[in-house]
Amino acid sequence: MSEQTQMDTLAYSSRMLGWAPLGKLLFVIAILIVNIATASVLVTFVTLGIGLTLMAYSTNFKIPFIIFLAILEAFAILIFGAGVISVNGTDTSTVIWDTDFLWMHFHMTVDSFNKAWLILLRGTSGIAVMLSFATSTPIPHMSLAMKQVHMPTELIEIVVLIYRYAFLLLERMEAMWNAAHSRMGFNGARTSINTVAAIAVGIFIQSTSLSDKSQIALDCRNYRGYFPVFSEPAKTGVKWLIVIVVAAVAIYMFGEYTADWINMAHLILGVE
Amino acid sequence: MALFEVRNVTYSYNSRQKRPSLNDISLKVNEGRRTAILGANGAGKSTLFYHFNGIFKPSAGEVLYNDRPLDYSKPALRELRNDICVVVQNPDEQIFSSTVESDVAFGPMSMELPRDEVDTRIREALDMVGMTDYRMRPSTQLSYGQRKRVSLAGALAVRPKVLILDEPTAGLDPQMAREVMELIDQLYCAGTTVILSTHDVDLVYSWAEDIIVLNHGELVYSGEPEEYFSDPEKTAYAGLARPHTFSVNSYVSKMRGLEESPYPRTTSQFIAKMAPEGAKGGHVRIVPVKEGTEAVEKTGAVGAYGYRAKKLVEAKGIEVDYMYDALEMCMQDAVKSKDSVLYCDEVLVDMAVDRIRSLESFGIKAEVIM
Secondary structure (H helix, E strand, O other): OOHHHHHHHHHHOOOOOOOOHHHHHHHHHHHHHHHHHOOOHHHHHHHHHHHHHHHHHHHOOOOOHHHHHHHHHHHHHHHHHHHHHHOEOOOOOOEEEEEEEOOEEEEEEHHHHHHHHHHHHHHHHHHHHHHHHHOOOOHHHHHHHHHHOOOOHHHHHHHHHHHHHHHHHHHHHHHHHHHHHHOOOOOOHHHHHHHHHHHHHHHHHHHHHHHHHHHHHHHHOOOOOOOOOOOOOOOOOHHHHHHHHHHHHHHHHHHHHOOOOOOHHHHHHOOO | OEEEEEEEEEEOOOOOOOOOOEEEEEEEEEOOOOEEEEOOOOOOHHHHHHHHOOOOOOOEEEEEEOOEEOOOOHHHHHHHHHHEEEEOOOHHHHOOOOEHHHHHHHHHHHOOOOHHHHHHHHHHHHHHOOOHHHOOOEHHHOOHHHHHHHHHHHHHOOOOOEEEEEOOOOOOOHHHHHHHHHHHHHHHHOOOEEEEEEOOHHHHHHHOOEEEEEEOOEEEEEEOHHHHHOOHHHHHHOOOOOOHHHHHHHHHHHHHOOOOOOOOOOHHHHHHHHOOOOOOOOEEEEEEEOOOOOOOOOOOEEEEEOHHHHHHHHHHOOOOOEOOOHHHHHHHHHHOOOOEEEEEEHHHHHHHHHHHHHHHHHOOOOEEEO
């Protein structure tokens, strides 16, 4: 099985698979909103804790390598972004660092430093919470959640079809990739670039031909413009709503109460 | 009675095509006959059967279903496609739901059947193709052979009157291919008209009663297989080869100074024809499998024919010698004067008896015990 399909396998083997997808989605959205609604650093740790706990329960942290790389990439982007924010302080709080380098001016203040940390922690905890949802909810379940909130049928059908055919095209791409490997297609940088370009073009052409054939197959099976659902996922009941509201309110209150508890500049650099 | 009649049909995919994909074709497909459409790649086989369910509308000519010209209005096509199911060659083009269950349920749900009925049909269809354990699996996690079975189950769940299969055994291992053919026999015996398109001449020769041969969109032949394969030039013209059994019979009959006719279509029939005069056939005990069927005494090799028979022998722990191609293997035993026991789905019994008795016309009388 290819690396690309491992995420799907992971979601289908999750302990949280049977949970109401809409409930999970609303829970994650509520936590993410609260996470950015308060200025407390501690809330980001609470959010991170929730995300990691859910991920541990859902998958025992068996994250496919390619997804792990994607998380690292997102984390690197967050660090870079936070770095940029921290050296662009415009306020009048205590200056930590001020210097010129080439045409750039770096101006780090206590506030910009704290803001950068808050954003980094919010981003990291947000990724953890979203991953707990992604690793426990296959796309088809998500489409059913979308159906439950009465999103347009056309949009949902497109999501389902993209999901289905993306895997097919990934499989074909993998076959082409292996074939190229066995024909010395990655022998040197120049050849590799040519090969990757050829594979991309090939996949694009195949996708159009696949869509034609699939249209015929859909007609053959009496497609009426929607995919009927036989097994509905668990419904989002009152219990879910109570959990979501209680969790969101509790975290928000906690955030308001602890807003000034941690000053990262003081904690790390000893600067007030 | 002609189920389909194609009258002077011409079809081109686009106006720039120099040669139409189907060129002035006229033919009939009879109800209740095992019909195969034969032809090399690009012969127009798929194009032809997409005319049967109204996917393609002829540029010229007309297609009749049950003696009535096809109505291409939406409601009429919907009704037509509830009757006629096409299983395309590549299962990936056909399976578009995310799980096995949802894909098999697609047809019955689209027919707006009650939920219980849909559930029954899903269970039965998956049972028939041996995919019951995979019901909740995502379709992305299946092997090619499994996907092929699921695509077939999707069609079976609709319970069509006519089942059209495009290269049903392509890409399958030999055992699975035989299982699919057994399933096709089962559907045929249950009253479904089966049309299959293939370029596997051996498969066609052992299975089909009628063949339709196409070459570059032209009709080359329509009728019984023997007449067509007797003409090597005609066979080569369509980019095909003669079936192995047909060729061997032809050569060996000439060498022995025998008549080519009767034409054996299976190995057992061929061996029966070539057996020494006066050779005695064995007994085949047929055990019709229905609810409550019990194991019988083992009087020879044991075979299971049909999916219910296979389930029974598994459930009862019956030791089986022939799990695949069991009828043919029991026939071969009978030709070798050996006795055998064949657990056979009730619906397949008549066909099994006919086939075993057919050995008599090749010189060996095998006795059927019920």
